[in-house]
Amino acid sequence: MAKKIPVSMTINGRLVEEMVEPRLLLIHFIREQLALTGTHIGCDTSHCGACTVDLDGMSVKSCTRFAVQADGSTITTIEGMAAPDGTLHALQEGFRMMHGLQCGFCTPGMIMRAHRLLQENPDPTEEEIRFGIAGNLCRCTGYQNIVKAIQYAAAKLNGTPFVEAAE
Amino acid sequence: MIPGSFQYHRPTTVADAVRLLADLGEDARPLAGGHSLIPMMKLRMATPEHLVDLAAIAELKGIRHAGASIVIGAMTTQKELIASDLLTSALPIIRETSLLIADPQVRYCGTIGGNVANGDPGNDMPGVMMALDASYQIAGSAGTREVKARDFYFGAYFTALEPGEMVTAVSVPVPPAGHGAAYEKLKRKIGDYATAAAAVVLTKQGGRIAQASITLTNVGQTALLAEDAMAAVRGTSLGPDVLARAAAAAEAITDPASDGRGPAAYRTKVAGIMVRRALERAFARAAG
Numbered sequence: 242m243a244k245k246i247p248v249s250m251t252i253n254g255r256l257v258e259e260m261v262e263p264r265l266l267l268i269h270f271i272r273e274q275l276a277l278t279g280t281h282i283g284c285d286t287s288h289c290g291a292c293t294v295d296l297d298g299m300s301v302k303s304c305t306r307f308a309v310q311a312d313g314s315t316i317t318t319i320e321g322m323a324a325p326d327g328t329l330h331a332l333q334e335g336f337r338m339m340h341g342l343q344c345g346f347c348t349p350g351m352i353m354r355a356h357r358l359l360q361e362n363p364d365p366t367e368e369e370i371r372f373g374i375a376g377n378l379c380r381c382t383g384y385q386n387i388v389k390a391i392q393y394a395a396a397k398l399n400g401t402p403f404v405e406a407a408e
Numbered sequence: 409m410i411p412g413s414f415q416y417h418r419p420t421t422v423a424d425a426v427r428l429l430a431d432l433g434e435d436a437r438p439l440a441g442g443h444s445l446i447p448m449m450k451l452r453m454a455t456p457e458h459l460v461d462l463a464a465i466a467e468l469k470g471i472r473h474a475g476a477s478i479v480i481g482a483m484t485t486q487k488e489l490i491a492s493d494l495l496t497s498a499l500p501i502i503r504e505t506s507l508l509i510a511d512p513q514v515r516y517c518g519t520i521g522g523n524v525a526n527g528d529p530g531n532d533m534p535g536v537m538m539a540l541d542a543s544y545q546i547a548g549s550a551g552t553r554e555v556k557a558r559d560f561y562f563g564a565y566f567t568a569l570e571p572g573e574m575v576t577a578v579s580v581p582v583p584p585a586g587h588g589a590a591y592e593k594l595k596r597k598i599g600d601y602a603t604a605a606a607a608v609v610l611t612k613q614g615g616r617i618a619q620a621s622i623t624l625t626n627v628g629q630t631a632l633l634a635e636d637a638m639a640a641v642r643g644t645s646l647g648p649d650v651l652a653r654a655a656a657a658a659e660a661i662t663d664p665a666s667d668g669r670g671p672a673a674y675r676t677k678v679a680g681i682m683v684r685r686a687l688e689r690a691f692a693r694a695a696g
Contacts, residue, residue, distance in 0.1 A: 244415075246416065286450075290513060
């Protein structure tokens with residue numbers, strides 16, 4: 242076993258300083274060492290996007306990155322999205338209002354990916370949303386309501402009325 | 409899936425990285441975006457004892473003009489390639505290809521250096537770099553050298569890189585203004601490698617093709633330079649008979665595996681179709 246080395250990063254606004262084995266994957270660090278289990282392990286092969294977290298302005302599949310690579314970074318996970326008083330983030334509200342989930346397994350990754358997408362493109366077209374979440378798989382919804390949930394959140398964040406597209 | 413144990417190194421200069429790679433020898437692997445290597449390590453198909461992370465080496469980043477070429481640092485990500493105004497105007501095929509690689513999350517991490525140096529025949533950039541006649545800048549303990557993309561690939565995961573060497577940059581000669589280029593890739597789904605893909609870079613003069621480069625992706629042990637297809641289109645205005653001849657010439661050099669993407673004969677046929685589509689689109693885009 243290789244020697245543990247120190248890492249420090251800011252996760253959901255909290256400075257975290259831990260010792261990690263180099264082979265520890267970021268997802269295992271987040272879930273097991275920090276006990277933040279909102280981020281899910283889906284395929285474990287960097288296809289499904291369930292493990293997506295926001296890392297230094299990038300959407301990253303945390304199953305395909307070592308914790309040591311994230312040393313010095315700033316990370317947001319699904320636990321960091323709602324306000325401290327529990328008020329849902331616009332994306333969380335959108336997924337709830339638009340029924341953007343069924344089993345909910347993909348939802349943390351979807352929301353974290355959509356969060357970065359809306360930072361980069363605050364008013365995306367439907368096509369841009371679909372291209373933007375192409376790295377996240379959902380086996381329940383058929384994506385229709387996920388797209389609506391992101392449109393709902395974009396409208397709310399932009400202060401514009403949300404108009405649901407006709408089916 | 410838990411990778412095997414390894415020691416982690418994070419040099420901040422190319423000189424330090426090269427020294428580490430030379431000292432540690434075959435037990436060490438450079439780590440770029442990690443989206444090829446880490447999955448292989450999780451499957452224990454790769455078990456390096458040392459990882460040399462290149463992420464902290466500032467000199468491996470960036471896109472800049474150097475004379476008649478554009479030099480792209482090896483650690484430049486696909487996301488950065490897509491966002492580059494310089495590439496969008498001077499080498500739009502690089503942006504077009506980058507958008508077809510993997511998915512958004514992977515493109516934040518995946519690098520041009522990793523894509524060209526890994527030697528995976530499924531990677532998209534080797535064929536594009538061969539079509540553009542790019543060169544790779546390589547650093548090793550014996551110094552630096554430059555190898556043309558067309559001379560770099562020997563077989564699947566078998567390249568001109570010697571042990572202890574690494575690609576530091578990709579140098580792309582800027583094609584003349586008014587050139588036309590296109591990358592056509594058929595894939596089963598977002599994130600998949602190509603069933604077959606083709607890159608075309610051409611120039612036109614008086615409505616006829618003056619120069620053309622055509623390459624194929626993922627239908628052989630390496631990306632392939634389709635020289636007979638190139639000869640078939642040169643001097644023509646790309647009529648239906650010429651397109652058919654070029655597609656047939658390209659199909660003739662393929663040797664794909666039968667796999668989940670389809671039987672070999674199908675993938676060969678798809679390669680021909682990708683060549684037709686890329687030729688037509690590059691031709692329509694070219695001025696002259």
